[in-house]
Amino acid sequence: MKKIPERIIECLNDNQSFLILVHQKPDGDAIGSAIALGKGLKQLNKSVDYYIDLPIEEKLLFLPEIKCFNQSLKEKYDIIVLLDCSTMEFAFQPEVLPEAKLTLVIDHHKSNVCYGDLNFVEITGATAEIVFRIIKALNIKIDTEMADALFTGISTDTGSFQFSNVTADTHKIVSELYLIKSNYAHLSRLLHGEKNYNQMKMTGAAIHSLEIIKDAPIAMMILDHQTIKDFGGTLNISDDVANIGQNTSGVIITALLKEVNTGEYRVSIRAKAPFDIHEIALKYGGGGHERAAGFTFKGDINLLKKELQDIYEAQRDTHV
Ligand SMILES: [Mn+2]
Known part of the structure; x- marks a missing residue:
């Protein structure tokens, strides 16, 4: 200290x-x-x-x-x-x-x-x-x-x-x-621990959307605009939702995409040490830490998946 x-x-x-x-x-x-x-x-x-x-x-x-x-x-x-x-x-x-x-x-x-x-x-x-x-x-x-x-x-x-x-x-x-x-x-x-009803439903919807990217230990969850609206807005997406992806066995990087406006996503991203994902947040005008960061993304989600995969592969090679 x-x-x-x-x-x-x-x-x-x-x-x-x-x-x-x-x-x-x-x-x-x-x-x-x-x-x-x-x-x-x-x-x-x-x-x-x-x-x-x-x-x-x-x-x-x-x-x-x-x-x-x-x-x-x-x-x-x-x-x-x-x-x-x-x-x-x-x-x-x-x-x-x-x-x-x-x-x-x-x-x-x-x-x-x-x-x-x-x-x-x-x-x-x-x-x-x-x-x-x-x-x-x-x-x-x-x-x-x-x-x-x-x-x-x-x-x-x-x-x-x-x-x-x-x-x-x-x-x-x-x-x-x-x-x-x-x-x-x-x-x-x-x-x-505690969540209100809407937060529980939102968490459930996030889990339901969980997808593991093919060939990479990357989890992606998407809360679409309608789901967010149905369950009381972004304020009801609790911080720990992104961690659910991380808690899936074998997952190294998780992205939680919250569709705040149609086609516009607020992305929360998590990584396990020693992986560092804060650069991608900076690239998109966001910020954060090595293992937890956030940014706004508009565009093709497949491109984001590809980028995450590239980050994983580049760092896997340096860390191995
Ligand atoms: Mn802080």
């Missing part, structure tokens, strides 16, 4: 007003990181506003602070903090971005381009891990609500501690969260 640089701590300590932004379509890590940092800064008597892309998935709505999201914004802040967001284009931001003395970027994406005035980017399991370390460095007491927010961030981005991005540091941080609140079983079930 790198030490949090002094200038980041100073930036947070020495300023008074903060606006927190995260990536569009925020996930558990984005929301959990924002809330933990926001609550922490409020403990230091700072003024904190959040500007977050709504709606938020149902399972995250129990988190505190959500009622404070998108309240009237100031014209000017000391600091705009961007969390879990690899480029400014991915940030969900007001049409007119308030003025700020400085933008501070805190992120764990490999594809982060360090677009802030101040940047702290480290490849960790979740941005929430970095936020935890910042909060500790600021000597802020973590209350149970902040612990829940941090646990939510770490647990969701690591697939309940099963992904290859989990490290000893992840567990060290989570072990400290257990000293604040002794039991996360209920929260884990809420985040990873």
Whole structure:
């Protein structure tokens, strides 16, 4: 674990007003990181506003602070903090971005381009891990609500501690969260087990569409536009649907295609180590990590299949 640089701590300590932004379509890590940092800064008597892309998935709505999201914004802040967001284009931001003395970027994406005035980017399991370390460095007491927010961030981005991005540091941080609140079983079930009816049906439809590409250990699942509409929209496609493909015996790479508009797919892609699929996401203007990335694809799905196959074959040769 790198030490949090002094200038980041100073930036947070020495300023008074903060606006927190995260990536569009925020996930558990984005929301959990924002809330933990926001609550922490409020403990230091700072003024904190959040500007977050709504709606938020149902399972995250129990988190505190959500009622404070998108309240009237100031014209000017000391600091705009961007969390879990690899480029400014991915940030969900007001049409007119308030003025700020400085933008501070805190992120764990490999594809982060360090677009802030101040940047702290480290490849960790979740941005929430970095936020935890910042909060500790600021000597802020973590209350149970902040612990829940941090646990939510770490647990969701690591697939309940099963992904290859989990490290000893992840567990060290989570072990400290257990000293604040002794039991996360209920929260884990809420985040990873429980689904509403529409989410269950959507998951079923994804499984039904599962196809293994001929001659390659690549799984593809497609949720067509009508299915997404029938079961309550993309918000009801839970994060773990893409992992179902990955859990099929022998599969190395999975693509889950969500037809958000006719012929336009939001693609979630997963890979098993040591395979790295983040380049294809960058190529299509998306982003992400080595083993989990996303992008938008329009066009012939067979071409995408071919591309995935090429990635697999090129990397198989280097890894063997
Ligand atoms: Mn994240």
